[in-house]
Each structure stands twice: as structure tokens, then as C-alpha cells.
Amino acid sequence: MTIKQFMGITMLSIVGLGSSTYANTVENVAPQQVITEEGFVLTKNTAINSMSNVSAVLGTQIIEENIITNVDKKEGLVSCVVVDEATVRREPSPDSDIINFIAKDVPVFVTKRIDNWYHIQIEGIDGYIYKDQLNEDTLGLIPYTKTAVEEPEQAETYLGEEVIAYAKQFLGNPYVYGGNSLTKGADCSGFVQQVYKNFDISLQRSSRSQFASNGTKVSKNDLLPGDLIFYGYNGNIDHVAIYAGNGSIIHASTPKTGITMGELNYGKPIIGIKRVI
Secondary structure (H helix, E strand, O other), X not given: OOHHHHOOOOEHHHOOOOOOOOOXXXXXXXXXXXXXXXXXXXXXXXXXOOOOOEEEOOOOOOOHHHHHHOOOOOOOEEEEEOOOEEEEEOOOOOOOOEEEEEEOOOEEEEEEEEOOEEEEEEOOEEEEEEHHHEOHHHOOOOOEEOOOOOOHHHHHOOHHHHHHHHHHHHOOOOEOOOOEEOOOEEOHHHHHHHHHHOOOOOOOOOHHHHHHHOOEXXXXXXXXXXXXXXXXXXXEEEEEEEXXXXXXXXXXXXXXXXXXXXXXXXXXXXXEEEEOO
């Protein structure tokens, strides 16, 4: 059984798994290593603060039974990672410590949802993944908890998603070089500045100064809706967009297209990413 074949299984409790041939030598794989789509473990350069390891043979394919069936026997559902590398955090918060990474198409065992975060388990990994990084089609029956019961709307929506919902109101409006109007026309940095002004977040005017002075840097693997993506050539920034989730951006693109949606890698190289929320 391959990992992709295993992806179609939803209820772990009704899965009957066959026998497998296990490797003769097993060692602890450090959390600096990543499970690839094919189920292999590779070394990751960035050190990660983790409390757990993955039990596997370095360079040897991981058996699905090791990944899924050795987790705690709790009621839950099987899902899979839908981004190149999902970030696993210790707590259900974008500010929580990163404890590991899981590659695209690797199955995970999901036990509950807290706000916009799913609690997942694989052998040796126990943490939280942001909802956009998992296939939610199979997770409709997962128990859902809102942390602020008295204010459910605020607890349910991450501010970055509110930013995107607001920005989408202006799709189709014109691109105007040097413009600052979301209705009459704006350029890329003017659009970003005015969108965030609605949320009382003050940004610099140009894309270069926004990258230099606003927010904190994040990696491409840790993208969340509302993050600013900076583009250009040879290290020179000449464009900025807002990440909209699911590999897409919203930006004031060109005089021809105006304010539009596009793909994250729409053409120009990405120079950096900043989080201003």
C-alpha cells in the first residue's frame, strides 16, 4: 500500500491494515529532518525546537503503519498535507513554537479542531497545523472548539483572513501608479498600505520601505493569509502583494489587470515575506 493509496481512508477506526516488512535497523530521526512525499526522511538545515522524534531509518521509506497506526487510539479522522511543507506548532497559535514539518501528501491523524487549527499526530509528532495546510474535505466531523465562546466571530476568524475579505471588495478596480485610492486606483504598495490602514495598521508607502521597516520576516513554509510577499530581481524589490491563502495572492498588479488575484509564484522571484499582523 502506498501513501497515496492510503490517502483515501477517512475513519481510522475502520481501517484494516495488512502486514508490512519492517527495516532491520531503527534509529531516532531528529526533528530537523522532514518526511517527504514518498515517505523518506531527509535532513533539514534549520534547527527546530522539538520534544519528539520520528522513529524511522534514515533514508529508508517510512511504512504507513508506522506513521498512522502507532498514534494514540483516539477517535479521529485521517487527512493529508496539501502544501509543500506544513508547519507543525506546539500550540494552536501562529506565535507558538515550531516543532516540526510535514511534507505534502503525507497522511496525518486529526483528533480535534481549535479555532482555525487542527490537532494532528503522526508517529513521534504531536502538534497543531493551520487549517489551510490540510485537506479539510474529510474533517467535517472533527470536534470543533472556539476559545472565546462569548465572542465566536472574533475567535473563529484569524485577522489575516479578515484582511483578505476586505481587500477582495476592491477586485477589478484600476491600477494607478502612485495612487492611494482603493476605489479610484492604487499601485501595489498603495493598495497594501490602504488595505491595512482599515485595520489600524500603519505601513510605509513604498514596497521597499515596507519590506525594510514593517513587520517581521517569515519563511515561505510558514505563510498565513495577510502576510506580505515582496518580489523583484537581483535583490531589488519592486512589487508587493498580500498572501490570500491556498497559494494565491491579491495585489494591484498592472495598469492592464488592475487589482486582481494571482498565483503566489506569478512570475517575478520572491525576495522576502513579512508579517505585519
